[in-house]
Amino acid sequence: MATKTILKLTGVGRQYGQGDTVLSILKGADFSLKSGEIVALVAPSGTGKSTLLHLAGLLEHPDEGEIHIDGEACGNLSDDRRTAIRRGDIGFVYQFHHLLPEFTALENIMMPQLIAGLPVKEAKERAAALLDYMRIGHRADHRPAELSGGEQQRVAIARAVANAPLLLLADEPTGNLDPETASYVFDALQALVRQSGLAAMIATHNHELAARMDRRVTLEGGKIIDF
Numbered sequence: 524m525a526t527k528t529i530l531k532l533t534g535v536g537r538q539y540g541q542g543d544t545v546l547s548i549l550k551g552a553d554f555s556l557k558s559g560e561i562v563a564l565v566a567p568s569g570t571g572k573s574t575l576l577h578l579a580g581l582l583e584h585p586d587e588g589e590i591h592i593d594g595e596a597c598g599n600l601s602d603d604r605r606t607a608i609r610r611g612d613i614g615f616v617y618q619f620h621h622l623l624p625e626f627t628a629l630e631n632i633m634m635p636q637l638i639a640g641l642p643v644k645e646a647k648e649r650a651a652a653l654l655d656y657m658r659i660g661h662r663a664d665h666r667p668a669e670l671s672g673g674e675q676q677r678v679a680i681a682r683a684v685a686n687a688p689l690l691l692l693a694d695e696p697t698g699n700l701d702p703e704t705a706s707y708v709f710d711a712l713q714a715l716v717r718q719s720g721l722a723a724m725i726a727t728h729n730h731e732l733a734a735r736m737d738r739r740v741t742l743e744g745g746k747i748i749d750f
C-alpha cells in the first residue's frame with residue numbers, strides 16, 4: 524500500500540489567555556504523519572498533548588497556521604465539512620472510554636456507522652468483526668459497566684475505527700490501565716493500525732509503549748520535535 528501524508532501541520536500556533544498572561548502552547552509547530560505510521564506523543568502533563576490532538580482532530584481551531592487532513596486544508600472549511608471529515612476520516616480514543624452506558628459493546632460500535640448511513644446489517648457485521656479482531660467477540664452483548672477497563676478500551680478503539688478512518692488519534696488510551704493490560708490493549712491497537720494502514724498518533728506517558736511505536740515526538744518550546 525503506497526504511503527501518503529494523512530496529517531500535516533504547518534506553522535501551527537495555539538494560545539490560551541489566562542488572566543493578563545497568554546499561555547503559548549504551540550508556536551510555529553510543524554508536523555507530518557503518513558499512512559501506516561504510528562507515532563507516540565510523549566510529553567509531561569500540561570504541555571499540550573490534548574490540545575495538539577484536538578487541533579489535529581478538528582475539534583479546535585489553531586490561532587495560526589494550517590492543518591491538512593489527507594491533503595485538504597481545513598482552516599477555512601465550513602463546520603459541516605469539518606464535521607464530515609471528523610466523522611469519516613478521523614477516529615478518536617480518550618483516556619476514559621466515553622462509551623454510551625445504555626448500549627451494548629456491539630451497539631456502541633454500530634452507532635458511528637449508522638450515523639454515517641450504513642445499513643443495520645452491515646454495521647452489525649462490521650462491529651462483530653471488529654470485536655472479534657480485538658478478541659472480545661464474547662463480550663458483544665455486554666454494556667460498558669459489565670466490561671473490565673481493558674475491555675472497555677478495546678471497544679472504544681473498535682468504535683474509533685468503525686468507519687475505517689484515515690487517522691486515529693488517541694489521548695492516553697492506556698493511561699487508566701495496569702501495565703499488563705495496557706500492553707495487551709496496545710498490541711491490539713497496533714495490529715489494527717498495521718492491518719488497516721491508517722495513520723495513528725498516540726499520546727502516552729508509558730515509555731515502554733512509546734518505544735514500540737515507529738516514531739516518538741515531544742513538545743518543546745511550542746514545537747513538535749522528534750526524539
Ligand code: ADP
Pocket residue numbers: 539540546548566567568569570571572573574575
Ligand atoms: P496535556 O494534555 O499535555 O496534559 P493540555 O493540552 O490539556 O495538556 O493543556 C496544555 C495547557 O493548556 C495546560 O496548561 C492547560 O491548563 C491549558 N489549557 C488547556 N485547555 C485550555 C482552555 N480551554 N483554556 C485555558 N487553558 C487551557
Ligand code: MG
Pocket residue numbers: 572573574694
Ligand atoms: Mg491531556
